[in-house]
Amino acid sequence: MTAVAKRPAPAAAAKERAGTLTGTGTMIRFVLRRDRVRLPVWVLSISGFLVGMTSTLPDLYPTAADRQLRADLMANPAGRALTGPGYGLEDYTFGAMIAHEMLGFTAVFVALMGIFLVARHTRAEEELGRAELLRAGPLGVHALLVAALVVVGGATLLVGALVAVGLASLGIETVDWGGSLLFGAALASVGLVFVAGAALTAQVSEHARTASGLAGAALAAVFTLRAAGDLGDGTLSWLSPIGWAQATRAYVDGRWWPLLLSLGLAVGLAAGALALNGRRDLAAGLVRPRPGPAEGGRLLGSAAGLAVRLHRASLVWWAVGLALFGATYGFFVGEAERFIEESPVIEDIFVVEGAAVIDGFLGMILSLLAMTCAIQAAIAVQRLRSEEVAGRAEPVLATPVSRAVWAASHLGVGVAGSALLLVVAALSFGVSAAVALEDAGVVARVVSAVLGYLPAVWVVAALALAVFGVAPQATAWVWALPAHAALIQSFGGLVGAPRWAYWPSPFHHLPLLPAEPFALLPVLLVTGAAAALAAAGFAALARRDIQSGA
Amino acid sequence: MPAAIVTADLVKSYGRVRALDGLDLEVATGEVHGFLGPNGAGKTTAIRVLLGLLRADSGRVELLGGDPWSDAVALHRRLAYVPGDVELWPNLTGGEAIDLFARLRGGLDRARVRDLCERFHLDPTKKGRTYSKGNRQKVALISALASDVELLILDEPTAGLDPLMEAVFQECIREDRAAGRTVLLSSHILAQVEVLADRISIIRKGRIVESGTLEEMRHLTRTTIIAETASSPAGLADLAGVHHVEARDGRVHLQVDARHLDGTVRHLAGLGVRSLVAHPPTLEELLLRHYGDEITPDGDAPAAGPGGT
Numbered sequence: 001m002t003a004v005a006k007r008p009a010p011a012a013a014a015k016e017r018a019g020t021l022t023g024t025g026t027m028i029r030f031v032l033r034r035d036r037v038r039l040p041v042w043v044l045s046i047s048g049f050l051v052g053m054t055s056t057l058p059d060l061y062p063t064a065a066d067r068q069l070r071a072d073l074m075a076n077p078a079g080r081a082l083t084g085p086g087y088g089l090e091d092y093t094f095g096a097m098i099a100h101e102m103l104g105f106t107a108v109f110v111a112l113m114g115i116f117l118v119a120r121h122t123r124a125e126e127e128l129g130r131a132e133l134l135r136a137g138p139l140g141v142h143a144l145l146v147a148a149l150v151v152v153g154g155a156t157l158l159v160g161a162l163v164a165v166g167l168a169s170l171g172i173e174t175v176d177w178g179g180s181l182l183f184g185a186a187l188a189s190v191g192l193v194f195v196a197g198a199a200l201t202a203q204v205s206e207h208a209r210t211a212s213g214l215a216g217a218a219l220a221a222v223f224t225l226r227a228a229g230d231l232g233d234g235t236l237s238w239l240s241p242i243g244w245a246q247a248t249r250a251y252v253d254g255r256w257w258p259l260l261l262s263l264g265l266a267v268g269l270a271a272g273a274l275a276l277n278g279r280r281d282l283a284a285g286l287v288r289p290r291p292g293p294a295e296g297g298r299l300l301g302s303a304a305g306l307a308v309r310l311h312r313a314s315l316v317w318w319a320v321g322l323a324l325f326g327a328t329y330g331f332f333v334g335e336a337e338r339f340i341e342e343s344p345v346i347e348d349i350f351v352v353e354g355a356a357v358i359d360g361f362l363g364m365i366l367s368l369l370a371m372t373c374a375i376q377a378a379i380a381v382q383r384l385r386s387e388e389v390a391g392r393a394e395p396v397l398a399t400p401v402s403r404a405v406w407a408a409s410h411l412g413v414g415v416a417g418s419a420l421l422l423v424v425a426a427l428s429f430g431v432s433a434a435v436a437l438e439d440a441g442v443v444a445r446v447v448s449a450v451l452g453y454l455p456a457v458w459v460v461a462a463l464a465l466a467v468f469g470v471a472p473q474a475t476a477w478v479w480a481l482p483a484h485a486a487l488i489q490s491f492g493g494l495v496g497a498p499r500w501a502y503w504p505s506p507f508h509h510l511p512l513l514p515a516e517p518f519a520l521l522p523v524l525l526v527t528g529a530a531a532a533l534a535a536a537g538f539a540a541l542a543r544r545d546i547q548s549g550a
Numbered sequence: 551m552p553a554a555i556v557t558a559d560l561v562k563s564y565g566r567v568r569a570l571d572g573l574d575l576e577v578a579t580g581e582v583h584g585f586l587g588p589n590g591a592g593k594t595t596a597i598r599v600l601l602g603l604l605r606a607d608s609g610r611v612e613l614l615g616g617d618p619w620s621d622a623v624a625l626h627r628r629l630a631y632v633p634g635d636v637e638l639w640p641n642l643t644g645g646e647a648i649d650l651f652a653r654l655r656g657g658l659d660r661a662r663v664r665d666l667c668e669r670f671h672l673d674p675t676k677k678g679r680t681y682s683k684g685n686r687q688k689v690a691l692i693s694a695l696a697s698d699v700e701l702l703i704l705d706e707p708t709a710g711l712d713p714l715m716e717a718v719f720q721e722c723i724r725e726d727r728a729a730g731r732t733v734l735l736s737s738h739i740l741a742q743v744e745v746l747a748d749r750i751s752i753i754r755k756g757r758i759v760e761s762g763t764l765e766e767m768r769h770l771t772r773t774t775i776i777a778e779t780a781s782s783p784a785g786l787a788d789l790a791g792v793h794h795v796e797a798r799d800g801r802v803h804l805q806v807d808a809r810h811l812d813g814t815v816r817h818l819a820g821l822g823v824r825s826l827v828a829h830p831p832t833l834e835e836l837l838l839r840h841y842g843d844e845i846t847p848d849g850d851a852p853a854a855g856p857g858g859t
Contacts, residue, residue, distance in 0.1 A: 207679065209640075291675035292642075295660075296649030300642075306650060310639065391637040395690065398601050398631035398703075399654035402623045546603040548633075 020278065022140035027147035031121050035151075042113045043159050050106050051166035054098050058172060067092040073335050074100065081227040082328060085234055085243075088252035093174035095251025098167070099183060103250070104242050108223060110159055110191035114152055115215040118198035121148035124208035126283045135282055145199060145277050149270060153195050160188030179251035186245035189262035193241040194219060196269035203276040206285040241265065303401045307409035311380055315417050318376050322369065322425035329365045330432025333442075336361045355515035362433070362446060363512040367489060369425045370453035371507060373418040374460040374482040380414035381464035385475040394548045403541050407465060411534065414461040419454055426450035449513035455526040456485075456506035462533035469540030472547065481505070506530075552615060554579045554701055554732040555600060560609035562595055562756075569595040570606070571756035577734055577749075582727050584747030585736040586837065592756040593736045594634060597705050600734075601631060614701060627656055630694035634705040634736075636686040638678030644689045645674030651693040659696050666692040669718050684710030695722050702726060702733045708742065720746055740834055752837065760836065768830045771839065772805040775814070780822030789814055801825075805835075 032039070061067045071092035073079060080086055084104045088096030122145055125131040131144060164184030168177045194215060201214040222240045229237030237243030247258040280286065299305035337357050355363075384407055387393040397406060430446035464478040485505035488497060502508040506526050511519050555577035562570040569592050577583040587593050598604040600613050602622035611618060616625050630651075638647050645667075652658040667674055672688045681689065687710050694702060708719050716739075723733060723746050737743050743750060744764060752760040760767060772793065777783070783802040787795040791810025796803045806814045818826070831839075 209679075289677065289680060291673075292646070292677055294643065294645035294674040296646040296653070300646050300650040301653040303654070309642070313641075391633065391635055392639060394598075394601075394603060394633055395631065395636070395651060396654065397603060397622075398626060398629075398633075399651060400623045400626040400656065401654055543605075545605060546598070548598070548603070 020140040020142045021146060022138060023143045024140065024146050024150075027134075027139070027143045028150055031147050031151045034121075035117070038117070039151075039155050042117070043155055043162065046106065046109050046113065047159050047162035047166055050098075050102060050163055051170065053102065054094070054167060054172070054175070055170055057094050057097065061094075061097075064092075067094070067097060070097070073332075079332075080230045083230075084226070084246040085230045085237060087246075087249045093251065094172045095174040095176070095179050098175070099179075099246070099250045099252065103183065103186060103246055104223070104226065106163075107187055107190035107242050107245055108219065110156060110187055111194035111219050112216070113159075114156055114191050114195035115198040115212050115219065117152045117155070118148050118195055119202055119208045119212040119215070121152070122199065123202040123205070123211040127206065127208050129283075132282060141278055142274055145202075145273065149195060149199055149273075153192055156191035156195055157188050159191065160184035163187055174251060176251075179254055182248050182254045182256065183250040185256070185259055186248045186250060189259045189266075190241050190245050192266040193262050193269065196266040196273065199273035200269050200276070203273055203280065204286045206283065206289055303396065303406050303409040304412065306396070307383075307413045310383065311410075311413045311417060314379075315376075315413075315421070318417075318421050319424050322372065322421050323428040325372070326369060326425040326427075326429030327432040330429045330434075331436050333358065333361065333433040334436035358437075359515040360512075362442075362449070363515040364489070365429060366426060366446065366450045366514075367453055367507050367512060368486060369429065370422055370450065370457055371482045371486045371489075373422040373425065374457045374485070375479050376421060377414040377418035377457055377461035378464045378478045378482065380417055381411055381461050381468065382475050382478065384410050384465075384468050385472055388472070388547060391548045393546060397546060403546075404538055407468075407538060407541055411461060411465050414464070415458060418457050418461065422450055422454065422457065423447065445514055452513040452518060452523065453507065453510060455523055455530060456510055458530035459506035459526060459533065462530040462537065465537030466533040466540070467537075469537035469544065472544075552579065553577060553612075554614060555583075555734060556610070556612045557596070557599075558610040560596070560599065560611055561607045562592075562599060562604060563607055568756055570599070570609075573609070573753070573756060574758050575751055575753075576761070577732060579732050580727070580730055581748040582723060582733040582735060582746050584743035584750040585734055585753065586738065586740070586743055586750060587753035588738060588837075591753045593753055594705055595756075596753070597631075597703055597734070597736060600703065601626075628699055629701040629703060630655060630697045630699045631703045632687070632690045632694050632705060632707045634707075634709065636683075636690040638681065638686050638689060640677065640679035642678050643675055644672060644678065644681060644685070647678065647689050648674060648693040648696070651690070652697055655697045655699065657698055659698065662696045663692060666695055666722075669722075670715060682710065684712070684715070687711060688715070691719070695726070700731060702731060704733065705736045706738065707735070708737075708739065716742065740832070740837070744832075767836055771831045771836060772807055773811060774803070774805050774829055774831065774835065775818070776801055776803050776827040777818055778802075778824040778826075779818065780824060783821060786814075786817065789817060 061070060071089045074083060075086060075089055083101050084099075086100055088100065125134075125144065134144065135141075161184060164180045167175050167183060168180035197218055198212065198215040201218070202208075202211040204214060205211055222242055226237050226240040226243045226246070229235060229240065229243055237247070241262050244258040244261045248255055276286065299309045384393070387396075387410075393406070397403060426447045426449075427443070430443035433446065434440050434442040460478070460482050463481060464475065467478055468475045481504065485507045488502055488505055489507065491497075492502060506529070509522050509526055511517060511522065553576050555575060557573050557575045560570050560573040560575075561568065571592075573592065573596055575585075575596065585593055585596075595604065599606050599611060600618050602618040602620075602625070605619050614625055614628055618625060638644070642650075648663055648667075649658055652663070666672075670688045670692060672685060672692060674689075676685075678686070687707060691704075691707055694704070708716050711719065720742065723735070726733060727748075733746075735743065735746060747764070749763050750761070750767065751758045778801045783795075783797065786792055786802065786804060789810070790813065791807035792814055793805045793807075794803070804814075
């Protein structure tokens with residue numbers, strides 16, 4: 001049998017009888033065929049983003065003094081927690097810069113690629129019952145799992161290879177071939193650990209979402225261990241595959257041996273996955289699903305209650321994420337003032353004429369937080385469309401719930417939820433900024449200022465409703481408005497964008513609090529625009545057909 | 551008593567496709583009305599218009615004395631609906647979904663829900679994402695049947711249920727009819743409609759092609775005769791009202807229009823009848839007659855349904 005020639009993991013494979021891998025080659029081609037678009041998109045967007053970002057560095061930091069300034073900013077505790085242990089900070093070459101600031105961050109995306117793709121080709125296939133159809137044919141028990149490991153593992157190695165070649169080819173001084181190969185390998189090593197890890201979590205639960213959720217939680221834990229380790233004496237970082245990747249000190253005084261740890265862990269996890277896979281029933285998990293309540297709680301008695309219930313979990317996660325995001329930026333505030341004044345490029349982004357530098361920075365961060373909350377509001381309103389298309393809106397609208405009430409329930413969660421999130425984010429930002437600046441008054445200033453951005457958030461939520469009413473197929477694109485707002489505000493000045501390019505952003509029409517003084521007229525006008533858009537959305541929805549299963 | 555549902559010349563188009571092409575449907579209050587037709591005939595579109603989810607391009611539609619488009623909320627208090635493809639929220643349990651729909655309709659009879667869960671063998675503690683198609687349908691059915699409403703609109707409600715559950719479903723519908731509820735039962739399970747429906751409407755390409763009680767329809771249509779005769783049955787095909795004459799395994803199969811039955815039987819008698827089977831048309835045959843240009847019988851006479859039970 002040809003299939004016996006392929007051995008996934010020595011420990012597990014040694015005991016396998018011939019035949020458990022029958023059909024693996026066919027399944028590898030099948031996985032490649034299914035993901036012939038998805039795989040290249042993942043691989044090229046990660047490697048392209050990393051190489052593209054690196055190529056802009058020489059323009060952003062032309063001199064060694066510019067780079068050293070950046071190194072000083074990164075050397076503070078918040079900087080270390082975000083990035084890594086900081087090898088080479090004392091002589092911050094471009095190589096040291098990408099190894100310090102980009103390796104850990106990009107490794108997270110490579111790991112996510114591995115998690116999503118492995119879950120998709122293993123547990124999701126079983127959950128949807130398609131694996132049953134395949135396994136009923138002459139297919140070995142491990143064929144599906146090994147095919148997923150081979151293809152997704154291969155994609156991970158390809159990312160590493162493309163990054164190594166891409167970085168080395170940029171011709172930036174200090175970004176040499178030796179360092180780039182080590183950087184690419186370190187990046188891929190994190191990916192391989194999570195490819196194997198996702199194969200293991202896919203054995204645990206009956207559901208693909210739980211499988212990728214468990215692996216994602218492991219990724220968060222691994223990142224947190226690294227962050228905690230780099231804040232302290234670095235011991236905890238040695239418990240994290242991301243820490244191992246950074247311990248290679250690529251471009252500084254590179255060493256390969258930490259990658260043996262990742263490789264060993266990946267092989268161990270894959271062997272564990274294969275052992276469990278050979279032992280359990282098809283479609284069964286190690287953990288039996290827990291039963292839920294047999295009766296609906298108090299929330300499940302009205303359209304509004306249903307909307308709250310559907311968005312509740314996601315709101316909690318957004319709140320946690322935004323609180324962390326806000327707190328991180330708060331710690332930077334102390335350093336920001338000096339950093340901004342000393343770097344002319346950065347100064348263009350942050351400084352508002354006639355205002356204190358610190359207020360300009362606060363305003364920028366607050367409006368960015370508001371734009372992030374606006375994305376959440378848009379997503380909440382977009383839920384109307386996914387409910388409609390999935391056919392879940394139809395039975396609700398066949399009860400005495402009017403379309404207006406149904407739409408208002410999700411719009412309400414979007415509007416109220418984003419306001420809540422914005423306050424949480426601003427509070428967390430304000431508290432950590434107050435600690436950094438040793439000025440308790442910052443908290444109140446920040447929280448009251450952030451409320452001034454709410455009308456722009458409402459515009460985004462109302463636009464989502466208007467598009468849902470008028471051109472429902474386009475509903476999924478509404479996030480482009482807050483994304484545009486964030487991009488034009490962050491980089492518009494840098495690239496010299498024309499005035500009209502700012503106009504679509506509702507945030508642009510509001511005062512940049514607290515740097516600019518509060519003004520009532522723009523707030524009223526932007527609020528009015530939100531009301532008009534919402535009214536248009538309700539009116540159009542009342543007139544059109546409900547498109548179940550469209 | 552006024553009719554529960556009346557549509558007249560109802561038209562609904564999607565681009566160039568006419569999903570409803572002059573639909574005239576009438577459902578009397580208190581009856582179980584079978585709404586039969588193949589996939590794509592317009593059953594679901596008609597139901598969505600009746601629910602006010604779609605707006606008809608033209609024609610008249612009246613549901614429980616109101617306009618389903620403009621009076622949707624008030625009318626929906628008085629009806630319950632089971633879609634053909636039930637989709638549930640993946641992270642809500644079946645019990646939570648049942649309670650939600652019942653409460654949205656304005657009342658929850660806990661004892662009745664519990665009773666129905668037992669009868670349909672549904673475990674209400676499982677999450678929506680773990681239910682099979684049949685179990686998702688049970689969730690919608692239980693919620694609808696537990697509601698105190700005048701009208702049930704059921705779109706192929708038992709497509710995913712096994713025969714035992716089908717029997718429970720039929721029992722529930724009989725109870726509901728006895729309680730005075732009106733039921734619009736869309737289906738392509740002919741046996742189910744034959745058993746349950748007081749009246750039947752057959753829809754084809756967006757139009758009602760036949761409507762009435764099963765008896766009335768049988769009266770209009772052909773009787774199937776299978777006979778073994780002593781002398782050659784040649785010449786039968788030339789008789790008035792005789793169709794589809796075929797000799798197979800020494801027997802002759804034919805279909806006879808109701809008003810020519812007498813003459814045909816006399817002719818057969820003259821040939822010396824050795825064995826004779828005659829049965830009224832089953833719904834399969836009624837449908838085949840109307841969709842004969844789309845569904846080609848594979849040479850066999852359509853299988854006799856459980857007619858008469």
